[in-house]
Amino acid sequence: MVEAVLIDMFSLPANLLNNIHGLLHNTLEAVEKCSPIHTPFVYVMCCQRQGSERKGEQEFLLPVLRGFQSLKRGLEVVCAQTTAAALYTVKQRLDEKDLSIIKVILPTLRKDLMKVYIDHLFTAVYQFEFEDLQVVPDSESLQMSEHQHEGQMLPSQDVALIQSEIQMYLESLPSLKGELTILRSSLIPDDIFLHGFTTRTGGISYIPTLSSCNLFSSSKRRDPQVVVKENLRRLANAAGFNPEAFHRVKVDHANAVCVVGKTEPDSYDGIVTNQKGVTLAAPGADCIPVLFADPVRRACGAAHSGWKGTLLGVSMATVNAMVSEYGCNMKDILVVLGPSVGPCCYKLPHESAKEFHRIDPKCVRLFDSASPYIDIRRATRILLERGGILPENIQDDSITDQKQNVTFCTACHPDKFYSHFRDGTNFGTQIGFISIKD
Structure with a gap:
């Protein structure tokens, strides 16, 4: 039985942002239907960039997500500047509750990337299953492009960039329990x-x-x-x-x-x-x-x-x-x-x-x-x-x-x-x- 759900909205295509409320509502409804007895903890990952690069997206997306967080018990919005930072924060929440079985709902184009992050930041203690983020069926071009990379290996330079991003984030974390002795x-x-x-x-x-x-x-x-x-x-x-x-x-x-x-x-x-x-x-x-x-x-x-x-x-x-x-x-x-x-x-x-x-x-x-x-x-x-x-x-x-x-x-x-x-x-x-x- 799934213990937690991670919804990845870190790099949503622009044409999905217009219907973010409906997209998230439908996704959460589907989660509830699949778990009629045990309602899993839900984490929504989104981007919090510095500067003006995605400022418009943040001003639009964050209030919607915060609104859902106030309505749904057990839902937490995790915003960070990088996927590594957001996913590591989610891992901390999972570990606090001793959760190990996680469903990841995400755009298909993010799936191969996310698997690399997960391979590096998690161990075999955790079990992951993946589900496509259900998009509104009025965008044929989006539906066609959704599957173009599915099943393909990421280029080695992309993997190296992910490894570098993870390493830089971990190096930035403060030491715990005092000085190294x-x-x-x-x-x-x-x-x-x-x-x-x-x-x-x-x-x-x-x-x-x-x-x-x-x-x-x-x-x-x-x-x-x-x-x-x-x-x-x-x-x-x-x-x-x-x-x-x-x-x-x-x-x-x-x-x-x-x-x-x-x-x-x-x-x-x-x-x-x-x-x-x-x-x-x-x-x-x-x-x-x-x-x-x-x-x-x-x-x-x-x-x-x-x-x-x-x-x-x-x-x-x-x-x-x-x-x-x-x-x-x-x-x-x-x-x-x-x-x-x-x-x-x-x-x-x-x-x-x-x-x-x-x-x-x-x-x-x-x-x-x-x-x-x-x-x-x-x-x-x-x-x-x-x-x-x-x-x-x-x-x-x-x-x-x-x-x-x-x-x-x-x-x-x-x-x-x-x-x-x-x-x-x-x-x-x-x-x-x-x-x-x-």
Whole structure:
């Protein structure tokens, strides 16, 4: 069942403006007839240009639309200077009400354009269906021209213009929830490496569980890739790295490692490089973003270590790749564990807890319960030390000085961090990142 209707009146042909009242009345009547039980929310998009370019149209169109808005409950008029701005505002209204099934009623000539905007600004969470705006049948020329582009692909330059319009609009939006904040470890020398762990402030993501500096887009979540890209651009500006030379692990919750410059695996949870200016990143929203730095051989790495990856030894697999690829010495490698779910909050089923108990009984609390508490950080440290990393070269939550600590519990700090465990399926993601300075 359709939950919302979007009527696109952004670029109506001049001969339709003369009968805008009848056109909108008929459209709304048709919407009501199709939804006799559940009346969907209705959004009408129109253009609000600066200057005199379409001033006459605005003076005529807006009063009519405002009049309908006052008469019909659940109808909202959204005026903006660009389609990107109007559609993004509509998306915010949909997300406020948790609506996902949308009918778009629009002139046929706008359909291919609108599909490109929607592909960029929405994810697979949303379902769209399209319907032609029913025109008054006294204009044969209009009816003939209506279908001339239907089904054709937009020229690539038009797609590029739409992408540029969306990007410019997103760049103009204010940051939410305060300034962008980066946590840094004192263990990694900042004269050689650029690194940090992000928090949730300073981005443009507005959905509560994703707000505001979400750095991962998924078909199952409501933040599109373009929003994540804008958040990353702001992070790169603040941190000082090039977002075009940015490599994030392709999470598989396993232990494969990618070596930058070699054939990239389909999925991997560790990544290493010795190339200057290439930024490596690992996500985390309870799972541990782990950073690796060798100041002697000037190599670095990043790993995503959830409970499965921890048991599979992803951190040592990343260390071993640095040793084999760049001749690193175990005793020179520095390892920092970033914000992640702590043993205070994290539970696993008893069967999975057994595996952590085998690593060290201290990794499990209330072992005899159905869902014991698990310390994946302690397990990661133990496996690293057994692999040859020096204890003093590992930074984790054993650091008691809060000014030095970067391994906060993500579930315990909703103001600072995202947490899948705490927030559910539409959760945001922070990252740990590292690169070798030029």
